[in-house]
Amino acid sequence: MKEQEGPGGPPKPKRAGFGGRPASSSSSSEESGEDGGEPQEPAEELLADDATIDLVADRAKAGVDEVLAELDRELVGLLPVKQRISEIAALLLVDRARRRFGLESERPNLHMSFTGSPGTGKTTVAMRMASLLHRLGYLRRGHLVAVTRDDLVGQYVGHTAPKTKDVVKRAMGGLLFIDEAYYLYRPENERDYGQESIEILLQVMENDRDDLVVVLAGYADRMDVFFKSNPGMSSRVGHHLDFPEYDVKELLDISGLILAKQNFRLDPEAEPVLRDYLTRRREQPRFANARSVRNALERARLRQARRLVTAEGDVSKDDLVTLIADDFLGSRVFDGEPDDESDTDAAGRPAEESAEEPVKESAGG
Amino acid sequence: MRITQGQFSYLPELTDEEISAQVQYALDREWPLSIEYTDDPHPRNTYWEMHDLPMFDLKDAAGVVKEINEARKQHPEHYIRVNAYDATLSRQTVAMSYIVQRPSEEPGFRLERTEDSNRQIRYTTHAYVTDVPTGQRYKQNQQ
Known part of the structure; x- marks a missing residue:
């Protein structure tokens, strides 16, 4: 295996296979063959043909069930996604079992694309996915590196490749999550550096499959365009997961989870109001599913705080943790107007314009 | 004449797995690694050329090993070493440094x-x- 010559060996030591150099002597070729073999689980010996494996025990040992149960508990809805994830987990388990019988099969392609509306839990699922794959022994570290176009694409010629490679190196052994991946490809600008980044990613997705898993995420329609214009990318992605929109009941469940986590509770009277709120809000533009729910609850807390501060008399613990119907009825959604979320947009725009003006002036003068 | 400098230089050459394990040791301690090369073997030659930038925030050795192989491809007959820098206050120095490639013939x-x-x-x-x-x-x- 290793070289036998110590420092006091022959004056011209043979460093076969060292330095990744193509070996010149015949002895080194078998050595590199041994070195290049699978380093994982060398001690585990192959099972006999008539042996059996207890997959359930195997499953328990890997802690797969914990991750899946956690997923079930903390993520409302998303049935197709959950089903796909448990399928992937099953596949990896079976694959592991097969390997113990010495049945060689190619490592499954685990690159994924997550498509869905904003706030449907793409990032959260990606994080769970990283720890799931880590427990199954597919990722060595199981960390998540979340990036967007900014982190991958450079600003001038020759800037993109090092930037993308740096990100890839950081993600080695874990999961590379590219949010809003469709921004990488800008068809309107043919000299856009995004293309260069895509090419490097394609290469990495092919060559370093053992070291990292790439997850591309984005809104469904734009990702469709992205995949259409980059067929190589689409074919290298093994699993296309679509995140469905939440219905009102699921949104209510989500708000229940968020409130429980923050030690709040809903007044019984507030529940139908919140349901009504979510039904109306869902129809409005810029609805971001779980994120909108969280924002709505944040604003309800604001109103609750104002109510408690302005009210006369002492405040009990019960008052502090309860959100009542009035806290939600104060929202503009009930006036038929868009909610505060769009309000900030409207406020943001004039500010942006005023910031641009001096630039225009200086450019003119 | 075999140059001995840095860590492990009196041991047989490290295999790729051993290098990878050493790299992982450094990464586990959050020491960023860098790769350098030179063709001047003099022991007082401390400042070698950098191969690419130092690598920060890595978690897994695979990224560094990939870069080492890249350096070997670009400089097949140079000395290449890997440095790990410990940025802890009061240490702030190179914590590990070892040669991962040397020319096939070292005249001495x-x-x-x-x-x-x-x-x-x-x-x-x-x-x-x-x-x-x-x-x-x-x-x-x-x-």
């Missing part, structure tokens, strides 16, 4: 004697390869 050094005042003799070492301009050294090894 000659001893030079210069006569100083009062017939004093001063000694210095001179690497044979440095007679050739940098960039052309070790060329004779490349077939």
Whole structure:
């Protein structure tokens, strides 16, 4: 295996296979063959043909069930996604079992694309996915590196490749999550550096499959365009997961989870109001599913705080943790107007314009 | 003559797995790694050329090993070493440094004697390869 010559060996030591150099002597070729073999689980010996494996025990040992149960508990809805994830987990388990019988099969392609509306839990699922794959022994570290176009694409010629490679190196052994991946490809600008980044990613997705898993995420329609214009990318992605929109009941469940986590509770009277709120809000533009729910609850807390501060008399613990119907009825959604979320947009725009003006002036003068 | 400098230099050459394990050791301690190369084997040659930028925030050795292989491809007949820098306050120095590639043929050094005042003799070492301009050294090894 290793070289036998110590420092006091022959004056011209043979460093076969060292330095990744193509070996010149015949002895080194078998050595590199041994070195290049699978380093994982060398001690585990192959099972006999008539042996059996207890997959359930195997499953328990890997802690797969914990991750899946956690997923079930903390993520409302998303049935197709959950089903796909448990399928992937099953596949990896079976694959592991097969390997113990010495049945060689190619490592499954685990690159994924997550498509869905904003706030449907793409990032959260990606994080769970990283720890799931880590427990199954597919990722060595199981960390998540979340990036967007900014982190991958450079600003001038020759800037993109090092930037993308740096990100890839950081993600080695874990999961590379590219949010809003469709921004990488800008068809309107043919000299856009995004293309260069895509090419490097394609290469990495092919060559370093053992070291990292790439997850591309984005809104469904734009990702469709992205995949259409980059067929190589689409074919290298093994699993296309679509995140469905939440219905009102699921949104209510989500708000229940968020409130429980923050030690709040809903007044019984507030529940139908919140349901009504979510039904109306869902129809409005810029609805971001779980994120909108969280924002709505944040604003309800604001109103609750104002109510408690302005009210006369002492405040009990019960008052502090309860959100009542009035806290939600104060929202503009009930006036038929868009909610505060769009309000900030409207406020943001004039500010942006005023910031641009001096630039225009200086450019003119 | 086999150059010995840095860690592990009196051991047999590290295999790729051993290098990877050493890299992981550094990464587990959050020491960023960098790769350097040179074709001047003199022991006092401390500042080697950088291969690419130091690598920060890595979690897994695979990224570094990939870069080491890249460096080997670009400089097949150079010395290549891996440095791990410990940025902890009060240490702030290179914590690990070891050679991961050397030229296939190392000609070694000659001893030079210069006569100083009062017939004093001063000694210095001179690497044979440095007679050739940098960039052309070790060329004779490349077939």
